[in-house]
Amino acid sequence: MSDTIRFTLDDREVEARAGETIWQVAKREGTLIPHLCHKDAPGYRPDGNCRACMVAIEGERVLAASCIREPSEGMVVSSQGARETRARKAVLEMLLADQPERDAAHDRSAHIWQMAEMQGVTESRYPTLDSDRIPLLDDSHVAMRVNLDACIQCNLCVRACREVQVNDVIGMADRGHDAYPVFDFDDPMGESTCVACGECVQACPTGALMEASVVDEAQVGDSADYDSEVDSVCPFCGVG
Numbered sequence: 001m002s003d004t005i006r007f008t009l010d011d012r013e014v015e016a017r018a019g020e021t022i023w024q025v026a027k028r029e030g031t032l033i034p035h036l037c038h039k040d041a042p043g044y045r046p047d048g049n050c051r052a053c054m055v056a057i058e059g060e061r062v063l064a065a066s067c068i069r070e071p072s073e074g075m076v077v078s079s080q081g082a083r084e085t086r087a088r089k090a091v092l093e094m095l096l097a098d099q100p101e102r103d104a105a106h107d108r109s110a111h112i113w114q115m116a117e118m119q120g121v122t123e124s125r126y127p128t129l130d131s132d133r134i135p136l137l138d139d140s141h142v143a144m145r146v147n148l149d150a151c152i153q154c155n156l157c158v159r160a161c162r163e164v165q166v167n168d169v170i171g172m173a174d175r176g177h178d179a180y181p182v183f184d185f186d187d188p189m190g191e192s193t194c195v196a197c198g199e200c201v202q203a204c205p206t207g208a209l210m211e212a213s214v215v216d217e218a219q220v221g222d223s224a225d226y227d228s229e230v231d232s233v234c235p236f237c238g239v240g
């Protein structure tokens, strides 16, 4: 039995290796599908929770999250059609509705803004929902800042801490729109068992978690390639 799968992606016949998702094949074939809760770096499993990466699959009524969906033999997938593009734009607009304005964003070059630009979204037609997260700013840590007003509950920081670095400091409290990342038992980050490896900062796609020195000096410049391994931001150990 062959361990590759042949399917059609945007009118081209392509091959998927065993275990590859539609998103991964598309990227390999030169099509970057927007993504927020997925980070294409070693150790990050896809979670499929933000729906920024939706594609249409022939014969299926519901759009699929390409970051988590594996193709099957003969499947016909569209990533650039009007329907899936409109849906992805709507998702980005809904998420941007609850973000600080870009001019006032904690990180104006954050991954979420790059994805919005790529999808042609510059503003949101949706209302902002008030957040119950209090306080929105946690500046108790010497190396990192937490800006909960920028959090989109993508869970990447939790996966970064728990699964990539195996530190298990970050979890999510509350549910739905009110969910937010917490450190240990909802301690201030600076009083938690965080070892300042910086993995969560590198994983965060919005600027909800940032390097303190960057925030303090207001020097957020061009982002490095988001989907790549990066050096640690830890000022102490350099382990990352």
Ligand code: FES
Pocket (backbone or CB within 6 Å): 034, 035, 036, 037, 038, 047, 048, 049, 050, 051, 052, 053, 054, 065, 066, 067, 068
């Ligand atoms: Fe695929 Fe979030 S990037 S669901």
